Amino acid sequence: MQPGKAPVRKRVASKRPQARVTKPSRAAPRVASGATPVRAKPLALGDLSQLLGYSIRRAQLWIFKEFSRQLAAFEMSPAQFSVLCVIDANPGVNQLAVAQLLSIERAGLGRLVDHLEGRGLVRRTASAINRRYYVLYLTETGTALLGRLRPAAAASDKALAAKIGPRAYKELRQALSIFVGDA
Amino acid sequence: MQPGKAPVRKRVASKRPQARVTKPSRAAPRVASGATPVRAKPLALGDLSQLLGYSIRRAQLWIFKEFSRQLAAFEMSPAQFSVLCVIDANPGVNQLAVAQLLSIERAGLGRLVDHLEGRGLVRRTASAINRRYYVLYLTETGTALLGRLRPAAAASDKALAAKIGPRAYKELRQALSIFVGDA
């Protein structure tokens, strides 16, 4: 809530179970059955399990984890990879066009391109025809790295296909394609 | 990069197109065809369009936006809603169990429950049988609010179904169900 650095961090109610003086049923007699789990019955997700939106959220978390695992050696986030792909497919594109295509805020994209430029993967050039523009290209280093990233990204997508099955993979590709290029 | 508040923010390369003295082809003659767009051809996503992982990411962003739109009146994030659902479905559950079921870090969940408790939606009680545990229940306010959130959440899922079509909706529910309850 408060942005300040005050370390107090008020709490609304009682903080934690916290050493009640009257220990109620001390030495609770091992809870009858199992030792470790207080609750043996499996937990339910409730209505959540009926919402496709929640499944997609969990699937997306799984995919980002898998992607990061496959591309760990390259220190490359999914977002950075997506920007490299777009610049590679559209040499000379400007930043705002990339931001709109990927639904990223231009301010955030600017910092992302900063980083890619700092790594020597992307070259920023002043446009000859419109001096408000940057014109973006992959460097040779960037092209070479993307050549190595592609198989890794494909591998993470194959892992996804293996997880859900090839038929579902094809169906999903078809069904979800309407979200790319969209808002 | 640097966490400090220093406003310098070094840049690796040339900052922006920035007023070159030799203006190259000033008054570029309206670029032949269209006035506004320098690049008329539509941008390509490159290899990105072949990756189901990217489609799922975009679909998930769309869903969160739709969910936030439907539940804007309640000031309720998807994560907060998911926690309310789980507590409602498992009265007396402890925090760690919720965190594991939803794949949320327990530290983050603690703060989230702080917030829900502060709003009077969740009650934390010391467990009688294990004093390390919190035992979580919805308050009456929380139950009542959840009763109003459910239709809104269902509406956002219906919007998703309308977007992708009822057949794809059913297929996806089946195909992606393996991700819930999973890591």
Added chain:
DNA sequence: TATTGTTATACTCTATAACTATA
């Protein structure tokens, strides 16, 4: 006056480690 890009700021998430109380 509108647009591209930058800067600054703030807020949310996430991830981690260290700590307390308890088992």
Added chain:
DNA sequence: TATAGTTATAGAGTATAACAATA
């Protein structure tokens, strides 16, 4: 020694507004 929960901290991502340069 291990576990539930808290605290602190740092990093990423996101959203916004304001600004400069250019159109």
